[in-house]
Amino acid sequence: MNSIAIVSSQAASLVNFRGPLLRALSDKGLEVLALAPDYDIEMRSSVEALGAKPVDYGLSRTGINPLRDFFDCFRLFFLLRRLRPDVVLTYFIKPVIFGTLAAWLARIPRRFAMIEGLGFVYTDSGDKISLKRAILRVAVSVLYRFALARVSGVFFLNNDDANEFVRKRLVWPEKARCLGGIGVDLLEWAAAPVVKCPVTFLLVARLLREKGVIEYIEAARRVKSMYPETRFLLLGSSDTNPGNLPLADVEAWVAEGVVEWPGHVAVRPWMEQASVFVLPSYREGVPRSTQEAMAMARPVITTNVPGCRETVVDGENGFLVPVRDVGALAEKMLFFVERPEFIGRMGVKSRLMAEARFDVHEVNKRLMIFMGIQ
Known part of the structure; x- marks a missing residue:
C-alpha cells in the first residue's frame, strides 16, 4: 500500500478532527491525499504541516441539487482515477455517498466510509416530520444503501447508529465496525483546575x-x-x-x-x-x-x-x-x-x-x- 485519499466536505475538519490521523498515516510512509472543496491558504498549510497533500475538488456541502451532486461525483471520479490511491476513506454525508460512488467507479480497490452521526435527516426533532424531510429521508436512505453496498467497511461511533443502519438494511452487518468516538489528544486537552466560583x-x-x-x-x-x-x-x-x-x-x-x-x-x-x-x-x-x-x-x-x-x-x-x-x-x-x-x-x-x-x-x-x- 502506497497511498490513501481522505475525502471530506470541509478542509477545517481535516485539521481539527483528522489531524492526528493524517500525521499517523504519513508516519507510516503513506502518501496521504486530503481532499476538500474549500481550502484556503491557512488550511492548505496546516494540512501540509501534518504530512499530507491538500487536493481540491468540487462539492456543495449542503443543499439538495441532484444534478449538481452527480456532476460533482463524476468530476471526483475523474480526479480519483488520476490520483489512483490504494485506499479511500470518506466522512460526512455527501462525501460518504458521492465520494464512495466516485471511488467505486474509479476502481479504487479498498473503500471505507465513516458515519459520525445520523445528522439532521434522521434525528427526531420532536415535531411532526414535514413532507420535505420525509422525502429527503427516503432519498438519502436509497443513496446510502447504494453507496454502502460498495464499501469494504463502514465505521460508526456508537452501536445505536450501527444497529439502525443494519436494521434499515443500509449496510451489511459484517461491514459495520464501531469505533466508540474519534478521540482527542489527551496531552493537548490536559486536565484543568476546578472552577467553583461562580459555577x-x-x-x-x-x-x-x-x-x-x-x-x-x-x-x-x-x-x-x-x-x-x-x-x-x-x-x-x-x-x-x-x-x-x-x-x-x-x-x-x-x-x-x-x-x-x-x-x-x-x-x-x-x-x-x-x-x-x-x-x-x-x-x-x-x-x-x-x-x-x-x-x-x-x-x-x-x-x-x-x-x-x-x-x-x-x-x-x-x-x-x-x-x-x-x-x-x-x-x-x-x-x-x-x-x-x-x-x-x-x-x-x-x-x-x-x-x-x-x-x-x-x-x-x-x-x-x-x-x-x-
Missing part, C-alpha cells in the same frame, strides 16, 4: 435546534432566576443546516443576560473557565466536544440518547437527562450549583474515562488496523 456551564455546538440550544437557554433562565451569579456560556456559529437557529434569537438571549456568546472561537480557553459541560443534543455520533470536556476533567450533563449516553456513567462523571426535558436539565444544573464539591469529584471520573476510551492515538490505531494499515 459556570458551557455548551459548545453549532447553533442548531437539534443540539438542544433552546433547552439549554430555558434551563439557564430557571437557574439564574434562583442563582443570578451563575454563568452560562455558549460557543458556536451559525450553520446552513435546516435546523439552524436565527442569530437574532441568540443576540436577544445575550441582551437578556441569560448567556454569554463569544461566537465561533477556540474552545480550550473557555473550557478552562467552565465548571460543567452541557450538551442537551437530540442525537450524536459520539460528540467530540464532550470528549474534550472529559479530557479536561469536566463533569458532563447530557441527554440519554445515542452518542451522548456513551460519554456519561450517570451519577459518576455527570448526569443523563431525558431529551427535550428542560426541567430535568435545570435540576441537574442546580445540583452542581448547590453542591459544588461534586464538580471536582466527577471531573476526575471524566478524565479517567477519557484516558480509557477516548485517546485519539489508540482510536487511530484501531481504525488503521480495520483498514489493513499495519
Whole structure:
C-alpha cells in the first residue's frame, strides 16, 4: 500500500478532527491525499504541516441539487482515477455517498466510509416530520444503501447508529465496525483546575435546534432566576443546516443576560473557565466536544440518547437527562450549583474515562488496523 485519499466536505475538519490521523498515516510512509472543496491558504498549510497533500475538488456541502451532486461525483471520479490511491476513506454525508460512488467507479480497490452521526435527516426533532424531510429521508436512505453496498467497511461511533443502519438494511452487518468516538489528544486537552466560583456551564455546538440550544437557554433562565451569579456560556456559529437557529434569537438571549456568546472561537480557553459541560443534543455520533470536556476533567450533563449516553456513567462523571426535558436539565444544573464539591469529584471520573476510551492515538490505531494499515 502506497497511498490513501481522505475525502471530506470541509478542509477545517481535516485539521481539527483528522489531524492526528493524517500525521499517523504519513508516519507510516503513506502518501496521504486530503481532499476538500474549500481550502484556503491557512488550511492548505496546516494540512501540509501534518504530512499530507491538500487536493481540491468540487462539492456543495449542503443543499439538495441532484444534478449538481452527480456532476460533482463524476468530476471526483475523474480526479480519483488520476490520483489512483490504494485506499479511500470518506466522512460526512455527501462525501460518504458521492465520494464512495466516485471511488467505486474509479476502481479504487479498498473503500471505507465513516458515519459520525445520523445528522439532521434522521434525528427526531420532536415535531411532526414535514413532507420535505420525509422525502429527503427516503432519498438519502436509497443513496446510502447504494453507496454502502460498495464499501469494504463502514465505521460508526456508537452501536445505536450501527444497529439502525443494519436494521434499515443500509449496510451489511459484517461491514459495520464501531469505533466508540474519534478521540482527542489527551496531552493537548490536559486536565484543568476546578472552577467553583461562580459555577459556570458551557455548551459548545453549532447553533442548531437539534443540539438542544433552546433547552439549554430555558434551563439557564430557571437557574439564574434562583442563582443570578451563575454563568452560562455558549460557543458556536451559525450553520446552513435546516435546523439552524436565527442569530437574532441568540443576540436577544445575550441582551437578556441569560448567556454569554463569544461566537465561533477556540474552545480550550473557555473550557478552562467552565465548571460543567452541557450538551442537551437530540442525537450524536459520539460528540467530540464532550470528549474534550472529559479530557479536561469536566463533569458532563447530557441527554440519554445515542452518542451522548456513551460519554456519561450517570451519577459518576455527570448526569443523563431525558431529551427535550428542560426541567430535568435545570435540576441537574442546580445540583452542581448547590453542591459544588461534586464538580471536582466527577471531573476526575471524566478524565479517567477519557484516558480509557477516548485517546485519539489508540482510536487511530484501531481504525488503521480495520483498514489493513499495519
